Amino acid sequence: MPEPTNALIETRDLRLYYGSTLALKGVNIDIPEKKVTAFIGPSGCGKSTLLRCYNRMNDLIDSVRIEGSIKIAGQDINSKDVDVIELRKQVGMVFQKSNPFPKSIYENVAYAPRLHGTRNKGDLDAIVEESLRGAALWDEVKDRLGSSAMGLSGGQQQRLCIARAIAIKPQILLMDEPASALDPIATARIEELVQELKTNYTIVIVTHNMQQATRISDCTAFFYLGEMVEFDSTKKIFTNPSKQQTEDYVTGRFG
């Protein structure tokens, strides 16, 4: 286990079924606060599925059934008295494929604050600027906030999605392979950004890129066939893992 820190997300015996297929086979993992935690593993190992449990995006899939518990800051997020909207305000998500709304740059960032009650133009302007600065996009777009988000490059679009997610100041930011569709320069910018964001946010990032995991994460969890094989500090996972399977994977012998 990594050095003791406050576990913000406690996952206990989490089993997830797609219909009758068991996709997560009893996962236990405690994700530390204000750190970057990377989920690695071959495709289909369940890492994205687990990520989507933390903001209950799996609710959208009818056939999904969940057993076990996930507690965020001590509260069971699957319990009946949890408002999923309040949960998602606290647990933001950035998707693999950048998905800005076909609206202006400004409207993209202002979308969620507006939904959640910020109406004042001055307040919104301030939030938009702060969020775009937070996503390291402000200088590139400050002169064209009114133009379409779809005109941005792929990397800019993904940073806009990050700005959009942090505009409502969530506690946790879930990132599902946020750089997998980007070129190396855009990827580097996203990685830098993740480093800056971790002072304020707890970040969980799914990645296929093991160099990326070593560069940006504090802790790494290795998943294989729906099970969490090993979870430790990133350094330990990549230099001296305890399990043979982990070693085989991180050294590129399989996967």
Add this chain to the structure above:
Amino acid sequence: MNFSRKRMDVESVVFSGLTGVAAWLIVAILVVILANIAWFGIPGLSWNFVAGSTAKDMFNPEHAGIMPMIFGTVALVILMIIMVVPVGVITAIYLTEYAPAGSALTRFIRGAVNNLAGVPAIVFGLFGLGFFISFVGGGLDDLLYGGSAEPVWGKPAIIWAALTLATLTLPVVIVATEESLKAIPPGLREASLALGASKLETVVKIVLPQALPGILTGSILAVSRGAGEVAPILFTGAAYYMAHLPSKLTDQFMELGYHIFILSTQSPNIEQTRPILYATVLVLLLLTFALNVVAIAIRMRIRKKLRSLH
């Protein structure tokens, strides 16, 4: 090596010829119809005819005017659109956004929509008479006036004719809206939900603006389908003759399609009536065309606005 052709490819020549002939046949039929109507219709057009009322003798070119029928047709189509678009769009939203995908219920509703599209127009007319006029209208009369002697709602009226036409064109609007909703990337919905938007907020703020061109396409098709239909309004509101324009929803109205039917079957002097019959058909075609052009222009403006955001 030798790549030169050894034989004529008879098969492909014959087949491409056949398909080409079939395609051009459609064009030829359309041209013949339009040319015929234009040729015989244009001489009958005059300001007095188009803008005049039909008070004296509707079968005599000297006195006939079709302004009330143009008014009735336009009013009918506008009322129909007001009724059919909200219901159709809401149904499509339910089917694509809310109903569980591929469930028995959605398959049942889709089947019902498809079957509705296949029902003959005259059946809609009888349905409108039985359901809207007798049941709904009669019920309203009982409720509001305690079934007094003179029916107010329980008789043919423009509102019932528009509702009957709306039922007829409902599948068109549902299908067109559904197609445009399905074309919206699921990632946009996910992005909105992940930001803590409710389903309703996501539909209203993200999904519907994107679907607007599709909804307008549905409306255009509904206008095209509905504007020329006579059978559904025959028993539900169209009048043979009215001295005044309809001024309230419970009034009857005169309509171009029905008027064409009257001109072609009721005239005491066919030769005399023929020029205005042609002219009336031409006006109906032009009117449908004009309604379509307006809707297409609106759609193009919205598309352009959306595209500037893409």
